Amino acid sequence: MEFVLLLLVLLVIVVAMVASRFIDNSNPFQVQKRASLFSPVERSFLGLLEKAVSNEYKILNRIKLADLLDVRPQAADKAKRSINLKLNAKYLDFVLCRPDDLQVVAVVDLVNNSSKDGHKAAPDWFVSGALETAGIPYLRIKIKAGYTAADLQSALAAKLGKPAPVVEPLFKGLVKKGPTRPVRSLKPAVTPVNSLTPVLSHSQIKAQSTALIRAS
Template identity: 40%
Template structure:
């Protein structure tokens, strides 16, 4: 009987220790951030939203891995390497089709001083991955005083292929191109001679 009491008390002690240990593992040392975006990011987000109007939805801080998928015939080693590289990269703003949320364009804000998370130098992996997936990528230097027209022009310049597919920008037809006057390759004679005829 004494052995049973000792075993039960030992079991109770072990349970109390396990609960204490699990409490320390499950504690959450977090507090809410006062601001989700910096002042420059907030201002830029508002400009983008006004520039695109109701045509697109603007998503913020999208992971590159959420924008792209691997091609089915990619070998395993290359796939793992690409996923590892893409896993820690993100895009500041992504324009998506309003109806089905298909990604249309990636926009990155670039700080001249090299703020954390915003590389001054172009990231060739991000550019190459987005180019391969046919997602236009715009890098805009963060500065005060951008006008709505400047942001709209920057976005529309990258959207020209999409606009052509939508039929909003016509292709130049061959017969609409200005005619090029070709010169003859044969030498020509002057109509009148500049020398006086000798008698």
């Protein structure tokens, strides 16, 4: 009797497991919305990158390496299959393009090497080698605090062989500027002793004043 009960219990458990698995697999869309498209670090970096490139380039995000590169026609079939698998498995964080024809100008990968398992902490020899072969400049920029748009402009200019941007010096506090016009002294003017203008005595000044009153 006990053996029969045990078999019934096991049968119920097996049926429940099969039923739950069947119910889960009945819906082909076992998905849910992600909380955010970008992480806070990615959003912050994207804002700086947009300021750095201004309207000079358009920024595309999370592009497959296969969207940028094609396998050479003369490659062997086995090599084509292997390379295509790698190209489709690699994603690039930011791709800079010309705004008029969307021609690729450069690729920027954001590197978080705060730990050994950080995002793209280890350089990917296939990505860097493939982009170098195709003649596409590739920048790996490490995450750190204090980045400015000017820092990214300088890094991009150096990689693209452009002149470094002129950065306005930043001054903290008030800056004392020189006078823009002559400054009048606050001290009373002192007539020099050897001046060409004659110095009159008190009696001479009084006599001149009397003469002026009579003349008027």
